[in-house]
Amino acid sequence: MLLLVKGESYLARQRVRELKKEALKAGALVEDIDCAQDDAREVFGTLNTPSLFAPQKLLVFHNAFGSSFWEEKDIQEALLKADPHTLVFAAGEVNETDPLFRFLLQKGTIEEFAKLKGPALRTWVQKKCKEHGLSLAPGADDLLMFSCADDAERLAGEIAKLAAFKRFGEDKTVSKEDVLSLVARRAEPKIFSTIDAISAKNRRVATKLLAEHLAAGEAPLQLLKMFVWQFRALVSIKDMGERGVKRGEIARKLRLHPFVAQKSFAAVQRFSFEELKELYRRLFALDLAFKTGRGNPGQLLHLFVGQASSRNKEKQRT
Incomplete structure (x- = not known):
């Protein structure tokens, strides 16, 4: 049996582990071959050598693609005569013009694991x-x-x-x-907490959360990008919501993760459309200040968050 296991790396590796476990349970000999280091020709030379203890073999080939070796007639004949053994070729993404891929596509079985979403x-x-x-x-x-x-x-x-x-x-x-x-979290969940504090006009909490981001070593420019992305989404959500678009359709059009959608729909209720557009404009001004070196990035972020979360309605320039 010829089998190609390809696609999402973790799921593909899990499938190979399952195949190994099943083979060992059936009494087969299991072996990993790294084609970048091992002599695959030697492997095929001994493939059909009878074994007193394990008549069947499961051979797992790694780094097998990208070589003209598999185009050789004697190697292809050896592959076709591999029964009753199982030959598994493990890979991530594979070039479909690769000679080994074309051969397996015609003569073997392909199991592909797409990234789950x-x-x-x-x-x-x-x-x-x-x-x-x-x-x-x-x-x-x-x-x-x-x-x-x-x-x-x-x-x-x-x-x-x-x-x-x-x-x-x-x-x-x-x-x-x-x-x-x-669960160790990526940075975005705290950004949502910061935006929640901004929308609630809780200046103390908002500036505290920003300080925690910076203290954790997160780059001001990366934090700015997160703010820009989130406020852009909030502007779009507010705009579509005021035009009567349903929440499910908004989430689908903006391709929002369910967790992001839940947080965003809650936050957007506490902003007016004009306020969101003004904050988004100020973020662009902040981005320009970053790029032109006008001021300390961390201090500029603190100024933005402090002003955005202030209950004082007076517009201030960043």
Whole structure:
């Protein structure tokens, strides 16, 4: 059997592990071959040599693509005579003009793992939690996926961490509070908290959160980009909302992650359309100040956040 396992790296590696586990359970000999280091020709020379202990073999080839070696007639004949053995070619993205890919496309089986997104990722997360004996409270799945940037490998690790935390307790439901406490988050969730504080005109909390960003070593320019992206989204949400577009359609058009959509819809209610446009304009002025070196970036961000979260309606220049 000839099999190509390709696509999303973590899911593809998981599939290869499953194949190895099944092969070992069936009594087959399992071997990994790195074509960048090992002599694949020698492997094929001994492929059909009878083994007293393991009549079947599972050979997993890594770094096999990009070589003219697989175009050789004797190698292709050896591949076709591989039965009863299983030859697995593990890869990420593959050039479809590659000779080995074209051969496997005609003579073998291809299993491709696309990067999971949206409902498919949510179903996978719920399945992984169930494997660990966990269930997810409403909203916990969105927060977990967002915190892990929809990265399947990181999600698997964080779910295992949550399972370890819940192991000795009776409550096996993962709450949003559990995710917030245990899952290492990327920077964006705190940006939403900062924007929440700005929209609530809570200057003390907003400036405190910004200070935490900067103290954690986050670059002012990166923080500015996050503010620009989020306020651009808020302007678009406000505009479409005032034109009568439903929330689901807004989220779809703007391609908002469910967690982002939930936070954005809540925040936008506390801003007027004119206020959002003014803040967005000031962010562009701030971006220009960054690029021209007018002032300390950290201090400029503090000035923007302080003014934006002030209850004083008087417009101030950044």
